[in-house]
Amino acid sequence: MSQSIDNHERFENLRLELRRGCLSLAVLSQLKTERYGYTLRKALNEQGMEIDEGTLYPLLRRLESHGLLTSEWREEEKRNKRFYRLSPDGKQVLKQLAAEWQNINKSLNGIL
Amino acid sequence: MELLDRYLQAVQFFLPKKQKADIIAELSEDLRSQIEEKEAELGRTLTDSELEALLKRCGSPWEVASRYLPQRYLIGPTLFPAYRFFLGILLLGCVVPRFLVWIGFLIFDPADRGYLNMGNMLETIVSAAFFTTLAFAIIEWTGIKLKLMDYWNPRKLPPVKDPNRISRANSLVEIGALVVFFALFFQVLWPGPVIDMFGAKIVLAPAWRGFFWAYTVLAMCSLALSGVNLFRPYRTKSRAFWRLLLDVAGGAMFCWLLKAQLFLGISAPNLSEEKAAELTALLKLIMAKALPWAVVILVAILLMSSYRIFRVWSSDRRRNAIVPSVNGVTTSIATGT
Numbered sequence: 001m002s003q004s005i006d007n008h009e010r011f012e013n014l015r016l017e018l019r020r021g022c023l024s025l026a027v028l029s030q031l032k033t034e035r036y037g038y039t040l041r042k043a044l045n046e047q048g049m050e051i052d053e054g055t056l057y058p059l060l061r062r063l064e065s066h067g068l069l070t071s072e073w074r075e076e077e078k079r080n081k082r083f084y085r086l087s088p089d090g091k092q093v094l095k096q097l098a099a100e101w102q103n104i105n106k107s108l109n110g111i112l
Numbered sequence: 113m114e115l116l117d118r119y120l121q122a123v124q125f126f127l128p129k130k131q132k133a134d135i136i137a138e139l140s141e142d143l144r145s146q147i148e149e150k151e152a153e154l155g156r157t158l159t160d161s162e163l164e165a166l167l168k169r170c171g172s173p174w175e176v177a178s179r180y181l182p183q184r185y186l187i188g189p190t191l192f193p194a195y196r197f198f199l200g201i202l203l204l205g206c207v208v209p210r211f212l213v214w215i216g217f218l219i220f221d222p223a224d225r226g227y228l229n230m231g232n233m234l235e236t237i238v239s240a241a242f243f244t245t246l247a248f249a250i251i252e253w254t255g256i257k258l259k260l261m262d263y264w265n266p267r268k269l270p271p272v273k274d275p276n277r278i279s280r281a282n283s284l285v286e287i288g289a290l291v292v293f294f295a296l297f298f299q300v301l302w303p304g305p306v307i308d309m310f311g312a313k314i315v316l317a318p319a320w321r322g323f324f325w326a327y328t329v330l331a332m333c334s335l336a337l338s339g340v341n342l343f344r345p346y347r348t349k350s351r352a353f354w355r356l357l358l359d360v361a362g363g364a365m366f367c368w369l370l371k372a373q374l375f376l377g378i379s380a381p382n383l384s385e386e387k388a389a390e391l392t393a394l395l396k397l398i399m400a401k402a403l404p405w406a407v408v409i410l411v412a413i414l415l416m417s418s419y420r421i422f423r424v425w426s427s428d429r430r431r432n433a434i435v436p437s438v439n440g441v442t443t444s445i446a447t448g449t
Contacts, residue, residue: 037142038146054170054175054176057179057180079141080137
């Protein structure tokens with residue numbers, strides 16, 4: 001029983017580690033069009049890329065501080081929301097990361 | 113919504129000042145959107161327990177705030193193994209010798225065990241841990257680390273060690289030291305009732321003879337062992353065992369020498385009787401006080417020699433384990449035993 005719990009925990013840790021690396025790419029890809037945090041999270045969740053607010057917002061800030069995103073506060077539906085979109089550098093990096101992802105995916109498919 | 117405001121206030125408390133307002137506004141917006149969506153689904157406002165469950169899912173305020181903070185540490189992962197190593201050595205160095213000396217006093221000289229104040233041991237440990245941590249933190253945060261990390265060269269790395277190889281130089285030094293010991297031992301300390309040493313006459317108890325000859329036999333065995341080690345410079349279980357036996361016997365005899373108070377008196381041409389008596393008393397006192405330290409050294413020797421045997425044994429075991437079996441029969445590499 002405890003061994004199966006250990007295995008589950010081990011798998012869960014590895015799964016999270018695997019997904020963590022992909023999150024930046026997923027977030028960048030969804031910000032080709034402007035979105036605010038909540039709708040971005042919903043869009044990702046609907047496409048099977050679940051991400052909680054505690055992970056998403058710090059990630060958005062990190063990507064913005066690296067110059068890959070721009071953001072602005074705007075009022076929508078009577079509430080202030082912060083809208084994010086890809087910066088020109090972000091577009092470039094997204095292309096490179098997407099190509100890298102394809103390579104990794106191809107290699108892994110071959111290996112697996 | 114009171115619960116939500118309290119939650120946001122708690123998160124805000126841990127956030128960096130400059131980003132507080134911005135982060136809280138964004139987090140608040142997200143949580144309010146989640147609540148609105150849930151309420152729209154249910155067609156009513158959320159109860160306190162439903163709101164509580166939603167906030168709990170988000171994580172504790174400290175956990176949420178920590179994700180916005182840069183990773184901070186006093187000693188980073190690069191330096192940490194070295195830090196742990198030094199701290200371990202320092203703490204062992206603080207604790208083990210004092211403890212052993214204290215045990216020595218307790219066994220052989222209980223009246224004087226207060227000489228070592230064990231009460232301040234904790235203070236010593238805390239100080240050692242504090243200054244080690246401080247030194248490593250300075251290395252981590254002042255950029256010295258980067259210089260240290262750059263300053264290395266594969267050619268300057270120490271050669272691969274074989275812990276079971278006995279250095280021939282060591283064996284030669286041992287043989288040389290034993291020859292000198294024999295020369296001095298026989299010339300100066302020949303077991304008469306009175307020993308003439310540099311013009312002074314030292315009177316020893318008759319039991320000195322027993323010690324003298326026993327020590328001579330031990331030294332000869334040590335000389336033989338060093339000779340074997342010189343020509344076959346690998347530790348084996350039997351030789352490691354002999355080393356343990358000789359070291360422990362030598363240490364035990366030395367402790368007995370201190371305990372037995374063989375020293376009876378001293379006289380010299382320019383030494384008055386009173387001074388000679390004072391000197392005799394002082395030497396006896398020094399020998400008595402040295403006993404606990406000698407016991408500590410004996411225990412240390414015993415531990416080191418035992419560890420040497422364990423190392424040979426485990427190394428033999430490992431070697432045997434990796435040798436492939438031929439026709440179902442496991443072959444072992446000759447270990448020289």
